[in-house]
Amino acid sequence: AQKITQTQPGMFVQEKEAVTLDCTYDTSDPSYGLFWYKQPSSGEMIFLIYQGSYDQQNATEGRYSLNFQKARKSANLVISASQLGDSAMYFCAMREGLKASGTYKYIFGTGTRLKVLA
Amino acid sequence: DAMVIQNPRYQVTQFGKPVTLSCSQTLNHNVMYWYQQKSSQAPKLLFHYYDKDFNNEADTPDNFQSRRPNTSFCFLDIRSPGLGDAAMYLCATSRDLAGSGEAFFGQGTRLTVV
Numbered sequence: 001a002q003k004i005t006q007t008q009p010g011m012f013v014q015e016k017e018a019v020t021l022d023c024t025y026d027t028s029d030p031s032y033g034l035f036w037y038k039q040p041s042s043g044e045m046i047f048l049i050y051q052g053s054y055d056q057q058n059a060t061e062g063r064y065s066l067n068f069q070k071a072r073k074s075a076n077l078v079i080s081a082s083q084l085g086d087s088a089m090y091f092c093a094m095r096e097g098l099k100a101s102g103t104y105k106y107i108f109g110t111g112t113r114l115k116v117l118a
Numbered sequence: 119d120a121m122v123i124q125n126p127r128y129q130v131t132q133f134g135k136p137v138t139l140s141c142s143q144t145l146n147h148n149v150m151y152w153y154q155q156k157s158s159q160a161p162k163l164l165f166h167y168y169d170k171d172f173n174n175e176a177d178t179p180d181n182f183q184s185r186r187p188n189t190s191f192c193f194l195d196i197r198s199p200g201l202g203d204a205a206m207y208l209c210a211t212s213r214d215l216a217g218s219g220e221a222f223f224g225q226g227t228r229l230t231v232v
Binding site (some may be wrong): 004008033035037042043044045046047050091093095098100101102103104105106107108109110 | 121146149151158159160161163166168171173188204206212219220221222223224226228
Protein backbone atom coordinates (compact mmCIF):
# COMPACT_ATOMS: atom_id res chain seq x y z
CA ALA A 1 0.00 0.00 0.00
CA GLN A 2 1.09 3.53 -0.63
CA LYS A 3 2.23 5.64 2.28
CA ILE A 4 3.21 9.27 2.89
CA THR A 5 5.42 10.27 5.81
CA GLN A 6 5.91 13.78 7.13
CA THR A 7 8.25 13.70 10.11
CA GLN A 8 8.06 17.37 11.12
CA PRO A 9 4.92 18.07 13.18
CA GLY A 10 5.84 21.75 13.44
CA MET A 11 8.32 24.19 11.96
CA PHE A 12 9.24 27.82 12.59
CA VAL A 13 10.80 30.14 10.03
CA GLN A 14 11.71 33.78 10.09
CA GLU A 15 9.88 36.04 7.67
CA LYS A 16 11.73 36.35 4.32
CA GLU A 17 13.75 33.21 4.96
CA ALA A 18 13.42 29.94 3.04
CA VAL A 19 12.07 26.78 4.64
CA THR A 20 12.00 23.11 3.61
CA LEU A 21 9.18 20.79 4.60
CA ASP A 22 10.03 17.11 4.37
CA CYS A 23 8.01 14.38 2.73
CA THR A 24 8.89 10.78 1.98
CA TYR A 25 6.69 8.29 0.24
CA ASP A 26 6.45 4.61 -0.46
CA THR A 27 4.85 3.00 -3.46
CA SER A 28 5.37 0.08 -5.78
CA ASP A 29 3.52 1.78 -8.62
CA PRO A 30 5.94 3.14 -11.26
CA SER A 31 3.47 5.88 -12.17
CA TYR A 32 2.38 8.23 -9.42
CA GLY A 33 1.77 11.87 -8.65
CA LEU A 34 2.88 13.86 -5.65
CA PHE A 35 1.12 16.99 -4.39
CA TRP A 36 1.49 19.61 -1.72
CA TYR A 37 -1.52 21.32 -0.19
CA LYS A 38 -1.78 24.22 2.23
CA GLN A 39 -4.52 24.24 4.83
CA PRO A 40 -5.03 27.55 6.66
CA SER A 41 -7.01 27.69 9.87
CA SER A 42 -10.16 28.27 7.82
CA GLY A 43 -9.96 24.61 6.73
CA GLU A 44 -9.84 24.74 2.95
CA MET A 45 -7.19 22.65 1.21
CA ILE A 46 -5.30 24.80 -1.27
CA PHE A 47 -3.32 23.09 -4.02
CA LEU A 48 0.27 24.36 -4.24
CA ILE A 49 2.36 22.18 -6.51
CA TYR A 50 2.48 18.87 -8.36
CA GLN A 51 5.28 16.49 -9.36
CA GLY A 52 4.76 13.52 -11.66
CA SER A 53 6.90 10.44 -11.22
CA TYR A 54 8.21 10.70 -14.77
CA ASP A 55 8.91 14.42 -14.68
CA GLN A 56 12.59 15.06 -15.29
CA GLN A 57 12.69 18.47 -13.68
CA ASN A 58 11.65 19.62 -10.24
CA ALA A 59 8.34 21.42 -10.22
CA THR A 60 8.19 25.12 -9.40
CA GLU A 61 5.24 27.44 -8.82
CA GLY A 62 6.18 30.95 -7.82
CA ARG A 63 7.75 30.81 -4.36
CA TYR A 64 7.12 27.08 -4.11
CA SER A 65 9.46 24.44 -5.45
CA LEU A 66 9.48 20.71 -5.01
CA ASN A 67 12.80 18.97 -4.41
CA PHE A 68 12.08 15.59 -5.98
CA GLN A 69 14.59 12.85 -5.30
CA LYS A 70 13.13 9.74 -6.82
CA ALA A 71 15.78 7.28 -5.68
CA ARG A 72 15.32 8.43 -2.10
CA LYS A 73 11.53 8.59 -2.50
CA SER A 74 11.41 12.09 -1.16
CA ALA A 75 9.43 15.12 -2.32
CA ASN A 76 10.31 18.04 -0.11
CA LEU A 77 8.56 21.39 -0.43
CA VAL A 78 10.72 24.49 -0.43
CA ILE A 79 9.09 27.83 0.29
CA SER A 80 11.32 30.77 -0.52
CA ALA A 81 11.00 34.25 1.00
CA SER A 82 8.46 33.19 3.64
CA GLN A 83 5.56 35.51 4.36
CA LEU A 84 3.36 35.79 7.42
CA GLY A 85 0.47 34.48 5.33
CA ASP A 86 2.34 31.24 4.79
CA SER A 87 1.57 30.20 8.36
CA ALA A 88 -0.64 27.13 7.94
CA MET A 89 -0.72 23.35 7.92
CA TYR A 90 1.02 21.77 4.93
CA PHE A 91 0.13 18.33 3.63
CA CYS A 92 2.05 16.13 1.25
CA ALA A 93 -0.19 13.81 -0.75
CA MET A 94 0.10 11.03 -3.29
CA ARG A 95 -2.36 10.02 -5.95
CA GLU A 96 -3.04 6.30 -6.00
CA GLY A 97 -4.57 4.63 -9.03
CA LEU A 98 -7.63 2.51 -8.28
CA LYS A 99 -7.98 -0.31 -10.79
CA ALA A 100 -11.43 -1.30 -9.59
CA SER A 101 -12.99 2.09 -10.27
CA GLY A 102 -10.62 3.32 -12.96
CA THR A 103 -9.90 6.49 -11.09
CA TYR A 104 -7.63 7.84 -8.36
CA LYS A 105 -7.67 8.55 -4.70
CA TYR A 106 -5.40 10.88 -2.78
CA ILE A 107 -3.67 9.80 0.39
CA PHE A 108 -2.20 12.34 2.76
CA GLY A 109 0.63 12.60 5.23
CA THR A 110 0.00 13.80 8.78
CA GLY A 111 1.04 17.33 7.92
CA THR A 112 3.51 19.94 9.11
CA ARG A 113 2.35 23.07 10.90
CA LEU A 114 4.43 26.03 9.74
CA LYS A 115 4.64 29.24 11.72
CA VAL A 116 6.27 32.27 10.11
CA LEU A 117 7.76 34.69 12.61
CA ALA A 118 7.83 38.45 12.06
CA ASP B 119 -15.20 32.23 -7.58
CA ALA B 120 -15.41 29.12 -5.46
CA MET B 121 -15.55 25.97 -7.59
CA VAL B 122 -16.30 23.43 -4.87
CA ILE B 123 -18.81 24.68 -2.36
CA GLN B 124 -19.74 22.98 0.88
CA ASN B 125 -22.71 23.83 3.02
CA PRO B 126 -22.95 24.55 5.79
CA ARG B 127 -19.49 25.68 6.92
CA TYR B 128 -20.36 24.78 10.51
CA GLN B 129 -22.90 22.20 11.63
CA VAL B 130 -23.93 21.34 15.15
CA THR B 131 -26.01 18.20 15.58
CA GLN B 132 -27.29 16.17 18.48
CA PHE B 133 -25.95 12.76 19.33
CA GLY B 134 -27.88 10.22 17.25
CA LYS B 135 -29.73 12.79 15.12
CA PRO B 136 -29.26 12.27 11.36
CA VAL B 137 -27.36 15.01 9.59
CA THR B 138 -26.64 15.75 5.93
CA LEU B 139 -23.70 17.70 4.57
CA SER B 140 -23.77 18.98 1.01
CA CYS B 141 -21.21 19.66 -1.67
CA SER B 142 -21.61 21.21 -5.09
CA GLN B 143 -19.12 21.81 -7.88
CA THR B 144 -18.97 23.94 -11.01
CA LEU B 145 -15.99 22.13 -12.53
CA ASN B 146 -17.97 19.32 -14.17
CA HIS B 147 -15.51 16.81 -12.76
CA ASN B 148 -16.34 13.12 -12.93
CA VAL B 149 -14.99 12.23 -9.53
CA MET B 150 -16.17 13.50 -6.17
CA TYR B 151 -14.64 12.53 -2.83
CA TRP B 152 -15.59 12.81 0.83
CA TYR B 153 -12.81 13.01 3.39
CA GLN B 154 -13.02 13.06 7.17
CA GLN B 155 -10.34 15.05 8.97
CA LYS B 156 -10.11 14.90 12.74
CA SER B 157 -8.14 17.45 14.68
CA SER B 158 -4.41 17.45 13.85
CA GLN B 159 -4.77 14.39 11.63
CA ALA B 160 -4.48 13.67 7.94
CA PRO B 161 -7.66 13.68 5.86
CA LYS B 162 -9.06 10.18 5.58
CA LEU B 163 -11.03 9.10 2.52
CA LEU B 164 -14.53 7.84 3.31
CA PHE B 165 -15.77 7.15 -0.23
CA HIS B 166 -15.83 8.54 -3.72
CA TYR B 167 -18.00 8.61 -6.81
CA TYR B 168 -16.84 8.12 -10.35
CA ASP B 169 -19.84 9.52 -12.19
CA LYS B 170 -22.64 7.52 -10.59
CA ASP B 171 -20.47 4.64 -9.47
CA PHE B 172 -20.08 4.61 -5.70
CA ASN B 173 -16.81 3.38 -4.18
CA ASN B 174 -16.68 2.83 -0.45
CA GLU B 175 -13.47 2.54 1.53
CA ALA B 176 -13.27 -0.77 3.38
CA ASP B 177 -13.01 0.84 6.80
CA THR B 178 -15.76 3.43 6.39
CA PRO B 179 -18.46 2.79 9.02
CA ASP B 180 -21.96 1.91 7.83
CA ASN B 181 -23.14 5.00 9.67
CA PHE B 182 -21.82 7.05 6.75
CA GLN B 183 -23.74 7.10 3.48
CA SER B 184 -23.53 9.20 0.37
CA ARG B 185 -25.72 10.27 -2.54
CA ARG B 186 -24.86 11.84 -5.85
CA PRO B 187 -28.06 12.81 -7.66
CA ASN B 188 -26.22 14.52 -10.53
CA THR B 189 -22.75 15.59 -11.62
CA SER B 190 -22.82 18.80 -9.62
CA PHE B 191 -24.02 17.66 -6.23
CA CYS B 192 -22.91 15.13 -3.65
CA PHE B 193 -24.25 14.58 -0.13
CA LEU B 194 -22.81 12.98 2.97
CA ASP B 195 -25.38 11.47 5.31
CA ILE B 196 -24.47 10.49 8.84
CA ARG B 197 -27.33 8.35 10.07
CA SER B 198 -26.62 8.39 13.80
CA PRO B 199 -23.76 10.72 14.65
CA GLY B 200 -21.64 9.82 17.63
CA LEU B 201 -19.23 12.00 19.54
CA GLY B 202 -16.39 10.37 17.62
CA ASP B 203 -17.78 11.68 14.34
CA ALA B 204 -17.00 15.27 15.24
CA ALA B 205 -14.54 16.36 12.57
CA MET B 206 -13.97 18.50 9.53
CA TYR B 207 -15.56 16.94 6.45
CA LEU B 208 -13.93 17.84 3.17
CA CYS B 209 -15.43 17.39 -0.27
CA ALA B 210 -13.11 17.25 -3.27
CA THR B 211 -13.34 16.74 -7.02
CA SER B 212 -10.98 15.65 -9.73
CA ARG B 213 -11.00 14.68 -13.38
CA ASP B 214 -10.58 11.06 -14.33
CA LEU B 215 -7.59 11.76 -16.50
CA ALA B 216 -3.88 11.26 -16.05
CA GLY B 217 -1.57 14.25 -15.79
CA SER B 218 -1.41 16.67 -12.93
CA GLY B 219 -4.99 15.95 -11.94
CA GLU B 220 -4.96 17.69 -8.62
CA ALA B 221 -7.95 17.39 -6.36
CA PHE B 222 -9.95 20.57 -5.79
CA PHE B 223 -11.31 20.96 -2.29
CA GLY B 224 -14.20 22.83 -0.79
CA GLN B 225 -13.93 24.93 2.35
CA GLY B 226 -15.03 22.03 4.50
CA THR B 227 -17.86 21.55 6.99
CA ARG B 228 -16.87 21.45 10.62
CA LEU B 229 -19.24 19.09 12.41
CA THR B 230 -19.83 19.29 16.15
CA VAL B 231 -21.82 16.57 17.92
CA VAL B 232 -23.41 17.50 21.25
